[in-house]
Amino acid sequence: MRKFFVLIRAAVAVACFAVCSAEAAGDKAAGSVYRVQEQFVDANGVLIYTKTVGNGRPLLILHGGPGASHSYFLPHLLPLARHHRLIFIDERGSGKSEKLADVSGYTVEAMVEDAEAVRVALHLGKIDLLGHSAGGVLAQAYALKYQAHLSHLVLASTFHSTKAMNEVLRQIKVKMPDELRNRIDKMEAEGLFGHGKPYEQNRYTNDYMIAAWGEGYFPYLYQNRPDPNEDPIQDGVISWDLYREMWGSHGEFVIDGNLKSVEYADRLATIKVPTLVISGDHDECDPSLARDMHARIAGSTLAVLPQSGHYTFIDQPALFIKIADDFLGGAPGKR
Numbered sequence: 001m002r003k004f005f006v007l008i009r010a011a012v013a014v015a016c017f018a019v020c021s022a023e024a025a026g027d028k029a030a031g032s033v034y035r036v037q038e039q040f041v042d043a044n045g046v047l048i049y050t051k052t053v054g055n056g057r058p059l060l061i062l063h064g065g066p067g068a069s070h071s072y073f074l075p076h077l078l079p080l081a082r083h084h085r086l087i088f089i090d091e092r093g094s095g096k097s098e099k100l101a102d103v104s105g106y107t108v109e110a111m112v113e114d115a116e117a118v119r120v121a122l123h124l125g126k127i128d129l130l131g132h133s134a135g136g137v138l139a140q141a142y143a144l145k146y147q148a149h150l151s152h153l154v155l156a157s158t159f160h161s162t163k164a165m166n167e168v169l170r171q172i173k174v175k176m177p178d179e180l181r182n183r184i185d186k187m188e189a190e191g192l193f194g195h196g197k198p199y200e201q202n203r204y205t206n207d208y209m210i211a212a213w214g215e216g217y218f219p220y221l222y223q224n225r226p227d228p229n230e231d232p233i234q235d236g237v238i239s240w241d242l243y244r245e246m247w248g249s250h251g252e253f254v255i256d257g258n259l260k261s262v263e264y265a266d267r268l269a270t271i272k273v274p275t276l277v278i279s280g281d282h283d284e285c286d287p288s289l290a291r292d293m294h295a296r297i298a299g300s301t302l303a304v305l306p307q308s309g310h311y312t313f314i315d316q317p318a319l320f321i322k323i324a325d326d327f328l329g330g331a332p333g334k335r
Helices: 078-082 108-121 134-149 162-174 178-190 206-221 240-246 265-270 287-296 317-328
Strands: 006-010 014-019 030-035 037-043 046-054 057-062 084-089 127-132 150-156 275-280 301-305
Touching: 030 046, 037 108, 046 078, 046 108, 057 108, 057 134, 078 084, 078 317, 084 108, 108 134, 127 134, 134 150, 134 265, 150 317, 162 178, 162 206, 162 287, 178 206, 265 287, 275 287, 275 317, 287 301, 301 317
Parallel strands: 057 084, 057 127, 127 150, 150 275, 275 301
Antiparallel strands: 006 037, 014 030, 037 046, 046 084
16 A cells, blocks of 8 residues: 655744634633644655645635645635645645646546545545646546545635636637737737747746736736736746646647647536536636536536636635535534
């Protein structure tokens, strides 16, 4: 049996959600303390960073990108820690997790095994699983292989078919203003890598990041509460070797990396665990994808959040938390 070793890095950084009484009256302040535990799990020979906070049944959370990190979930998902033990991970090659010299190791299948290794190493037993964007692809793949280890599944702003997602991306491009689409087409035709100074050559150019993410995608990322700190150049702080291996090297509007193998439509009917499918009504992963997943997973629940883009938990934070909390069981009395 493969052994997994947990390397405890820190059990510090106290997060406190305080509910205070009137100190002037001499009343004792009431509150709860949620300790943050950071550690690494040696998963199949790759060190995977995990961050745990909260109380209750474990909820493992998978981020998107691919090649981003868990950090974009924070602080937005923290209210779930009141009723759930949240386990955030940085997928292999992402965030604080170990990078691979051989990029062929960046696959959905390998990342599924990493998630399972984390579950085993942390003695989580049955888990709830939430995947967002490309993390939702991982969550589906995990459910298709390790359904017996799941209590609930949440698929947020994701896709189950790369062919269908590529058509959504094509339509996003078609609907752009002509000037923007022509500008993006020109940069893509010239090639997106190898430009500028040596430190710039292994990533998109700044002009392309601004055009693709800051202009082309922006209406599909946010609607109700656009993040005033959104910066397409900062969005480029990702694991580029992983991104190119999985998404591809030919731009934002076609997936032609190894994610092109993702075609789960005909297998979703085998998922029997309670499943929640969440989308924004203006989502980059168009709500038509969520509706199709919902139709294929018997007994699943569909929530299309109004005035929401890809970051539904930012556009509609209270609604997202309520829907997720209610679905997962919320307070112990609701389970």
